[in-house]
Amino acid sequence: MEYAARERIPVTPRGAGTGLSGGCVPAAGGIVVSTERLNRIIDIDPADLIAVVEPGVITASLHSASEALGLFYPPDPGSCAFCTLGGNIAENAGGLRGLKYGVTRDYVMALDVVLPDGRTFQAGSRTRKNVTGYDMARLFTGSEGTLGFITGAVLKLIVLPEAKAGFLAAFDTLEAASEAVLAIIKSGITPSTLEIMDSVTLKAVASFSGRNDLDYGALLLIEVDGHEEDVARQSGKLLDALKNSGAKELRQARDAAEQEEIWTARRSALTALARISPSVILEDATVPRKEMTSMVRAIRSVAGKYGLLIGTFGHAGDGNLHPTIITDLRIEENKNKVKAAVGEIFEAALSLGGTLSGEHGIGIMKSSYMESELGAAGVEAMRAVKDAFDPQGIMNPGKIFV
Amino acid sequence: MSNLTNYSDEIFKCIRCGACRAVCPTFGEELSEISVARGRMALIEAVMGGELALTDAFEKAVFNCAMCGACKAGCPSGVDVPAVIEAARAELVDKKRSEGLVRFLARKSLKDKKSLDRAFSLMALGRAAYGPLAATPLAKYLPYQYEDFRRNFPKIPRKPLSSRIPPVSRIRGAKGTVLFYAGCVINYVYPEIGVAAVKVLNHAGYDVVFVKEELCCGKPLLSLGETEAFRSVAEKNVALLSGVEADYIVSACPTCSLTLKEDYNTILPDSDKAAALGAKVRDINEFLLHETDFITRLDAAEMVITYHDPCHLAHGMGVKKEPRELLDAATLGGLVEMNEASRCCGFGGSFSFLNYELSGRIAGRKVKNIVKTGAPAVVTACPGCMMHLSDALRQSGADVVAFHTLQIYEKAIKK
CATH class of the missing domain: 3.30.70.2190 (Alpha-Beta Plaits)
Structure with missing residues (x-):
């Protein structure tokens, strides 16, 4: 990072490259740093109920390692057999167990962080309680690699339900x-x-x-x-x-x-839908639970309006739906239809008090919609945070912000 | 199988989700995007789009795939990855004129029966001489330097299967006739498996026909991108085997089964004979369980074993339950599952010759899973896996013996 900062070269962190918003795509070129080989589970401590991991550990590996000891790491994104914990943290990934157990952020206790200028520090600690200043571990969770590089994590475990x-x-x-x-x-x-x-x-x-x-x-x-x-x-x-x-x-x-x-x-939901046509656009607009019916109706009317096949499935318990557009993007006309449909789905979610993204992140896919959810002041506030950490703008440029 | 551009739709189906990373044996060792289906699809797409030339690095990425098909079996979009890779290899042979020792030998020796016989006799000689020679200063002149002299090839017996069993093995009151297709590894390296197959099939109530002149199924040629050589072998085998009257064609080598069943159809799309042949092909385990009452005719004895899924059987043909059910019955419930039973052993035919070091690392992971079960024997339904597992087990010093399912069934036939 020191070298990159000195030479002002963009740096894009990358886990398994399985994200759904383009977080690991080197949008501005530069260096892609893969965490693939930082893949050790350093410790699972049944007394402190924590796991100390490197960012390249496959999520399912932590599941099986902790379950073997009667412990439980609940976040289970659909790709948990091949995505990495580092990516989960950077995107604040969710999963099927979100309703009862929450999402990745609820299990991040501490992060080893490399700042864009190469200095390092640990955000958070191995203790459940920690109010020493700002909650920096939470800030880095879901930051999509735009604030710094995550090189290690202390994750909270719970006892495996019997x-x-x-x-x-x-x-x-x-x-x-x-x-x-x-x-x-x-x-x-x-x-x-x-x-x-x-x-x-x-x-x-x-x-x-x-x-x-x-x-x-x-x-x-x-x-x-x-x-x-x-x-x-x-x-x-x-x-x-x-x-x-x-x-x-x-x-x-x-x-x-x-x-x-x-x-x-x-x-087999995604598989079955994917077999119908070659292109699959999987969205994750999320609404308050009791607005789900309205959201589903809105998705249907968008599908009808543009003549698109949209299958909807998802985590009903937390209002996190996955409207999945099945099409063939090699046909130019379909590209425009999909773009318009996605825009209207976002609009519907926001008007129901929901959000653009429940668990996939903004990345390059949804950055142009940020202001519609946050307003100009909200985006500026986020931008200020980004600039404070990364004044040169070398950490994963082109993500979150337009 | 031929023109790479025919596969553009297939490649476009890949949504780059990365699910293949969880199951790909080469990725498991290399942890690199160019060693997994998703990366290989991206590279092939780049070549097709003219963004990438047929470089040596591209050739390496396309050839360090074991063709196990685990990616295809687990792919949400159902991309036929092995077919795309075969097409890319054919493209390399076609346009880049790729050549090498393994490829040269495969083309020369698999083309007809005489060459095949000669190749395996030479191999038997070579195998006997290789070890002693490797210990002398002459070692540096031996082929397969990169193979690592530790590799344990099984001894190649003087009498192949074709001189051990008659063309027809009849029983009284047979329910039908099966054509047993042995394939090269059983014919030349493990004829005892073929002998067991005939006994087991007879015991299951079927007459067995064996065509001595059978050729190699041709899969090594297809895998190496030698499309024309493969087509010629396929045509000869189709003509030869179609002439035999049999209710089923049964093989104890899943690679051969899959090739006869699917690849002959693909390379000879207009041949009714190839289609009819393919429809009759069964793996011997699925045949025994579904078409016969063999499982009720066992005189089983207790034995603790673990089972390794051959890739072309589990991923290629979806046959997983059948051998397990039969083995469990034949060993009185002695089957213990290992972790990752359906993960490749690293053999992959020509893959292990071209990438022995990587193939050995994949096998090492398999050996660990085998040893962890505590079973003294690992059983598999493929002679290729058996050969590779025997090598890996011996190198690791593990006290475990590899068997073919037929050897277990043979032991459990009522006397």
Whole structure:
């Protein structure tokens, strides 16, 4: 970094290159620094309940290493089998367990940071409580590599829940499914995952995997976890809430194999959609939970308006939807349609009190929409933070800000 | 398989998600984007778009792929990566005139039966002489310098399978006839597996026909980008095997099965015979479980084993359950799963000759997973994997023996 600062060469940090907003693309050229080989889990401490890691560790490796010790690192972005923790931290990645367990930022305790001028410091500490000045670990989490380079992290772990139960509930309409989501939350339980799939997605999955049991308006996939007795209690409440919300079909997994079967449908959602046409644009506009129905309606009307195929699935529990546009971008006309459709989806999310991005980040994909969410003052404030750390503008230029 | 431009749609399907990184054996060792499907697709696309020339570095990136197909099996967009890589290799042969010892030998020796016989006799001699020679100052004149003299090739027996079994092995009251296609490794290196196959198939109630004149399936040629040589072998095999009356064509080498089943169709799209042949092809494990009641005819004995999925069987043909079910029955529940059972062993045919060092590192990871199970035997359904695993296990000093599934089934046949 010292060299880059002296020579004013742009530096772009890169993990596995699996992000969905272009964070690791060297937009202004310069040096790409890969964390690929900084891939050691240095320590998992069952007393302090922390993991000390290098940024290139694959997220799923931390999952299996901590679970082997009865510990749990909850953030599980869809790409956890091949993305890195450093990238997760830089993008503040979410995942399926966000509703109950939060996102990456909720597990970052400390970061080793290299500043754009080459000096280093540790932001945060190994302690749960730390109010020594600004919360710099949080500031760097989700900074998309624009403030400095993350070379190490102390991550919070929790105790692995001893039991879990999986459910599938089918509904005639997406509206009914969305209402059921609210009913579940109001019943006083917090599922560890609460996923939704719309009819477009279900049709794609059905034809992809040759299933004939997915002909519904929408599907909810739910998992609750905790102590044995607690899981039983939650399951009871959940089943009541689903029945009262008019679920057409209700299935509880009796064993691990059935649990797996339930989740196969959700896991193959993106695959199934991707097989329809060669280009896939996966968005992550997010709205408050109770606005989800309105958001889904807005997405549908955008799809109709531009004649685009949009499958919607996602983390219903936290209003984080993934409208997925299936098209062929080799056709020029489609490019314009997609651009306009994405703009209108963002507009709808913002008008419902939501945000441009729930978990993918801004990167180069959404930077032009920043002001519509933050206003000029908001963008300027963020810009000031950026300039304070990186006056030369060499850290991942072209990201977040236009 | 031929013109690279035919694959532009296939490459465009790659959305660069990176899912292949989790399963790619070469990436697992190299941790470099040019050693994984996503990077290779990007490079090939750049060559097609004229942004990149057919450089030596490009050639290396395209040839250090083991062609295991794990990326294709796990690809959200279903990109047929091995087909694209084969096409890129063919392009290199075509336009860059790539040549090398492995390629030269493959072309010369796999083209007909006589050359094949001669090549393996020479190999038997070479194998006997190689070790002693490698210890002398003459070592520097030996081919495969880069192979590392530690590599353990199995001894090549004097009598290949074709001189050990009759053209037809009949039983009383047979339910049908299968054509057993041995392939080179079983025919010349492990004829005992072929002998076991005939016994097992007879025991399962089928007459077995064996065509002595069978040629190499040609996969090494296809993998090396030698399209024309492959086409010629495919034509000869199709003519030869189609002439035999059999209900099924069964092979104990998944690479051969996959080639007969799919690649002959692709290279000979207008041949009805190739299509009919492909439709009859079964891996021997799937055949035994689905088409016969072999599993009920076992006289099983307790034995602890672990199972390694051959890439072309698991990723190429989707056959994972069948060998496990049969093995578990044949060992009275003795099957212990290893971690990453379906991760490549590093063999990859010509890959291991061109990239022995990398291939050895991939095998090292496999050996660790095998040893961790504590099983004294690793069983696999491919003679190539068996050869490579035996080499790696021996070099690591692990006290584990590699077997083919047929050798386990043979032991469990009621006397």
